[in-house]
Amino acid sequence: MRTGPLLVAVALGTLVSVGLGVYGRLHEPTFFAVSVTGFSSGTAVKSWLGTAAFVLVLVQVVSARLMYRGGGRFGAALHRWSGRAAVLLTVPVAVHCLYALGYQDSTPRVLVHSLAGCAVYGAFVAKMLLLGRPGGPRWAVPVLGALLFVALTALWLTSSLWFFTTSGLTF
Template sequence: MTEHAATGPVTRSMAVPLGAFAAGAVVAVLLGVFGRVHDPTLSGTTDLGFRTVIEMKVVVSTVIGVLVVLQLVGGLWLYGVLGRRVPSWLGTAHRISGAVALLLTVFVGYSCLWALGLEVGTLHNGEKVPVRAVVHGVLGCAVFGAVVVKLVAVRSRRAPGWFLPVAGGMLFTLLMVVVLTSAAWYVATDGWPSRAGY
């Protein structure tokens, strides 16, 4: 007897994605509120040997961007979209690279919110915060809401079939915009960061 026959058909429910999107929105808003009320400080952050925390974040964010692209390719391959035979190691590699990308994202997100906060409106010197920085900060908070949604989508057996690809696509898009409005912008403006002392 198959497992499906033993347990009966799985009932798909819209409550799963709705609950996940609600929980993700709460996480994103709470991070945004923290970013606004927290007094930014470099104390408690690390530069990993780079000249500044920002330069460290550029390098780690670039690694995240590469891992996210690999996640997209791996996901498309696993779903059969690429039309190639799926190797046995791909599922494990996809999960490991996703976990590494998530850990690095938490590390960079912590550094951003702790050291810079969420900048919107006007800076202390009276200058307006650039639109790029506002978009980066707001969508950076949204990334962690999307992480919640994606984790629910991966673990839920009761969610509709569209939920996992939509959750993965949303997380991919948000992460890529955040990387493009930070690391890619920095490299285009100031060049590739160098390690301190080199």
């Protein structure tokens, strides 16, 4: 077992996380909201896209379990495609958060949200870099997947769930 690929993947994932945080902190927020027809606000768009991504993350957990229990091609395909869709749903949210709002720490909820947002993409990068790399530790990809799940769950709890509990299930 070689640890080199793991160290490189974790180092690059960490650089992505820190880089996003530094950019979000140094960038002057524009407060320009994502506008999608049918939604009342940028926050509503982000909350619904985040909720859809969170549902797909739950599918990721189920499909990962299927893969590791011999779910074959179906489990692997479900995992791969639900993951791709989840990441695609998070990209406009992340762009909006970084560009319009930046990295913030005004309240504990907002701080956790900012940290989790940076961690999501760092964990994602590290996990993707390790996939298909022979000779690495077998536990690394599931651990990074679990970290990604925890970070996305924290994001959903500190944004979408918060929005829905304070504003209702509005579009």
